[in-house]
Amino acid sequence: MAPPPPIYAGSNDPLLEWALRQSGSGLAVRVAGSTQGLEELASGRALLAGCHLIDPASGTWNIPAVRSHLTGASHVVIHWAKRVQGLITAPGNPLKITGLEDAVRRGCRFALRGPGAGSQLLLEMLLARCGLSRDALVVAPNPVETHADLAAMIATGDADCGLGLQAAAGALAFLPLLHDECFDLVMARRDYFEPPVQALMAFAATREFTRRADYLGGYDIAQCGAVRWNG
Numbered sequence: 001m002a003p004p005p006p007i008y009a010g011s012n013d014p015l016l017e018w019a020l021r022q023s024g025s026g027l028a029v030r031v032a033g034s035t036q037g038l039e040e041l042a043s044g045r046a047l048l049a050g051c052h053l054i055d056p057a058s059g060t061w062n063i064p065a066v067r068s069h070l071t072g073a074s075h076v077v078i079h080w081a082k083r084v085q086g087l088i089t090a091p092g093n094p095l096k097i098t099g100l101e102d103a104v105r106r107g108c109r110f111a112l113r114g115p116g117a118g119s120q121l122l123l124e125m126l127l128a129r130c131g132l133s134r135d136a137l138v139v140a141p142n143p144v145e146t147h148a149d150l151a152a153m154i155a156t157g158d159a160d161c162g163l164g165l166q167a168a169a170g171a172l173a174f175l176p177l178l179h180d181e182c183f184d185l186v187m188a189r190r191d192y193f194e195p196p197v198q199a200l201m202a203f204a205a206t207r208e209f210t211r212r213a214d215y216l217g218g219y220d221i222a223q224c225g226a227v228r229w230n231g
Helices: 014-021 035-043 063-069 098-106 116-127 147-155 189-193 195-205 208-214
Strands: 008-009 028-030 048-051 073-091 109-111 161-165 174-188 227-230
Touching: 008 014, 008 035, 014 028, 014 147, 014 195, 014 208, 035 048, 035 063, 035 116, 035 174, 063 073, 063 208, 063 227, 073 147, 073 189, 098 116, 109 147, 116 161, 147 161, 174 195
Parallel strands: 008 028, 008 048, 109 161
Antiparallel strands: 048 174, 073 161, 073 174, 073 227
């Protein structure tokens, strides 16, 4: 079997994408959402995938989704970070949004991620916990691919709020909803030992990486590099 191309596919993560560049991993980035990333990995179109997919039934992050998408091969799940997700709103929160249910009930315009994105699936789960559905949202036009694009829609007034990372909020207001979202890296077991992944993981152990995580905010990297599943 031919080796996969040197591509990272999957969920958008500001810290990871910066580290892929700074580490000299040589991996190109194809942001396509968590679900699509696993599909790219399964088809051999990517070497590395990133995901944050929760199983609503068990509350387990990523491993059920990996087992579902990656059958009949040896893969490993490596922890990257726990992240804080919440509602991003305009600077100073001028609409005085108090939470997700409040934003929906008042008809605030939501910026959304694309179908299959982990953040979009997480939003739907959080809505269900409030007894609401995706159909209850007032949606701003055109789904966005990245957390930065979502924040930009809010900053420019094209949306009132959206579910995104604390790390992407910057000067915008942020209302935390989930403090322990689990973001993991997935790859074939053999590819863990290849130079691109080894360069990335070595860089993740540096002080420069820790400083960047602290600067962005909303990251817990204490377990970065830990093996969560070896299938």
